[in-house]
Amino acid sequence: MDVRLLLSRDGKRFQRVGERKPFLRMGPPGSFDSARVWALPHPVRMGDEIWIYYNGSNRDHDYQLDSESSSHRTGISRAVMRLDGFVSVDAPYGGGRFTTPPIRFTGSRLELNLDTGGGGQALVEVLDESGQAIPGFTREKALPLNGNSVRLPVHWRGDPNLEKLAGQPVRLRFHLQDCKLYAFQFKED
Numbered sequence: 001m002d003v004r005l006l007l008s009r010d011g012k013r014f015q016r017v018g019e020r021k022p023f024l025r026m027g028p029p030g031s032f033d034s035a036r037v038w039a040l041p042h043p044v045r046m047g048d049e050i051w052i053y054y055n056g057s058n059r060d061h062d063y064q065l066d067s068e069s070s071s072h073r074t075g076i077s078r079a080v081m082r083l084d085g086f087v088s089v090d091a092p093y094g095g096g097r098f099t100t101p102p103i104r105f106t107g108s109r110l111e112l113n114l115d116t117g118g119g120g121q122a123l124v125e126v127l128d129e130s131g132q133a134i135p136g137f138t139r140e141k142a143l144p145l146n147g148n149s150v151r152l153p154v155h156w157r158g159d160p161n162l163e164k165l166a167g168q169p170v171r172l173r174f175h176l177q178d179c180k181l182y183a184f185q186f187k188e189d
Contacts, residue, residue, distance in 0.1 A: 002024060005025075023038055033058070033077065035058050047083075051078050053077070056076075084113050090180050091177055091181075093119070097175045099172070107160075107162075109186070110162060111153055113185075120178030121144045123142040123174075124158060124174055137160060
């Protein structure tokens with residue numbers, strides 16, 4: 001038994017996310033959590049991390065002992081992940097892109113929760129509602145982003161005023177190469 005991720009906006013209707021892959025996997029053979037993991041409710045936010053406590057056992061759902069274990073073991077452990085790290089948009093080395101639906105924002109700067117590893121990068125352009133690049137916020141003006149941070153600031157050459165677009169419907173187009181984009185947010189200075 002492992003843990004799968006479900007999403008609900010109202011607490012009544014749920015949908016599976018993450019392509020039905022395990023979110024929290026069982027441990028290696030012989031470990032206390034090699035046959036079963038059960039996540040406890042209410043993850044805990046600790047700074048830029050989310051802590052998820054879980055119960056594990058080396059007996060499966062039918063009480064069969066893991067073949068690498070000589071006796072029954074169980075315990076409580078903690079899984080640690082980055083803030084907003086439940087799912088990500090993943091781009092291969094060859095690159096990829098995606099565009100948001102129209103959004104309205106408040107704030108004066110844009111931050112990404114992004115992991116590019118050593119060789120990846122991301123570029124962000126801002127489009128109008130119809131999908132046309134807004135001057136000053138084009139892909140060509142975007143400064144490449146490289147790093148692993150939950151708050152990587154987005155900048156464009158010439159440092160245009162992002163706040164002037166606040167309240168208007170815009171789209172964000174992300175050009176990604178060999179990276180994981182977890183989230184984005186607009187912030188006040």
